Amino acid sequence: SDAPQRTLPLHCLQISSFTNRSWSRTDGSTWLGDVQIHTWSHDSDIIRYLKPWAGGTFTDQQWEQLQHLFRVYRSSFSRDMQEFARIVQADYPFELQLFAGCEVHPGSIPESFIHVAFQGSSIVHFQGTSWVAVPDAPQWVGKILQVLNHDLGTRATVQWLLNDTCPQFARGVFEAGKSELEKQVKPEAWLTGARTPGSDHLLLVCHVSGFYPKPAWAMWMWGGQEHPDTQQGDTVPNTDGTWYLRVTLDVAAEQAAGLACRVNHSSLGDQDIILHWGEKDLV
Numbered sequence: 001s002d003a004p005q006r007t008l009p010l011h012c013l014q015i016s017s018f019t020n021r022s023w024s025r026t027d028g029s030t031w032l033g034d035v036q037i038h039t040w041s042h043d044s045d046i047i048r049y050l051k052p053w054a055g056g057t058f059t060d061q062q063w064e065q066l067q068h069l070f071r072v073y074r075s076s077f078s079r080d081m082q083e084f085a086r087i088v089q090a091d092y093p094f095e096l097q098l099f100a101g102c103e104v105h106p107g108s109i110p111e112s113f114i115h116v117a118f119q120g121s122s123i124v125h126f127q128g129t130s131w132v133a134v135p136d137a138p139q140w141v142g143k144i145l146q147v148l149n150h151d152l153g154t155r156a157t158v159q160w161l162l163n164d165t166c167p168q169f170a171r172g173v174f175e176a177g178k179s180e181l182e183k184q185v186k187p188e189a190w191l192t193g194a195r196t197p198g199s200d201h202l203l204l205v206c207h208v209s210g211f212y213p214k215p216a217w218a219m220w221m222w223g224g225q226e227h228p229d230t231q232q233g234d235t236v237p238n239t240d241g242t243w244y245l246r247v248t249l250d251v252a253a254e255q256a257a258g259l260a261c262r263v264n265h266s267s268l269g270d271q272d273i274i275l276h277w278g279e280k281d282l283v
């Protein structure tokens, strides 16, 4: 029997900015989990690989067919949206965002989607065989969908992209990039602290950086217990594909001694990093 195959969601983002009746630009990107694998610039005719394995298991011919499809799509999309903007008398500038992708689950059918947003709000998605307006979409969206859903050729192509191409590509690109996608990179951690002006408090910061994958855990500890006043930061990207996290603690200066920061990440196993606060960490 086939072993359950773990994969990652494949996501495509498209941003189209319409400045006036004659000028627009469309840019795109493809992501496998949190790793960007393609970029599609307005300035370029081709979808560019950001990873050597970004073609997945597609043949050059399959990839060339898709490049052609998306070239035609991009110019058709700009032309069609300018035409729709004229029909519904939309105000410039406006922005359309497309969020599309699929997720392949072991042992069940793949889930695919396309969501379209206008000026940052969801208006339309593709469901089954046609475009559908979201429940609270503006009135004019219905008018446009009548036209869009009339194009059976495009609807068939969208179904093919969602149901066949996307899952097939997602499986292949995950296989091709597996070793990089499943890499484990250990974090570095360090402490800084500063006096809070006008009080006898210290703001202590525990920095955790350079780790992959994204999930990480860090806590200020006091007497072997998690300090309840620990403030969790967001995990934000570094420029090299790794992640950065910080946790902070606001304490009275005399309570700082004896504090430590504890860090855990999948790359560390059960070897947590523990850093003890010291006067030397004051900046």
Ligand code: ELG
Pocket: 069, 072, 073, 074, 076, 077, 080, 081, 084, 085, 090, 096, 098, 100, 114, 116, 118, 124, 131, 144, 148, 151, 152, 153, 154, 157, 158
């Ligand atoms: N069709 C040419 O987004 C999201 C990926 C869609 C890929 C579609 C690829 C097919 C395509 O390029 C355009 O169609 C002609 O040529 C085709 C063969 O190349 C067929 O023969 C087809 O029958 C024929 O008509 C077509 O122009 C299409 O409309 C391009 C744009 C598709 C699209 N529409 C869309 C826009 C969907 C939902 C929501 C919105 C935004 C509405 C808000 C407006 C202000």
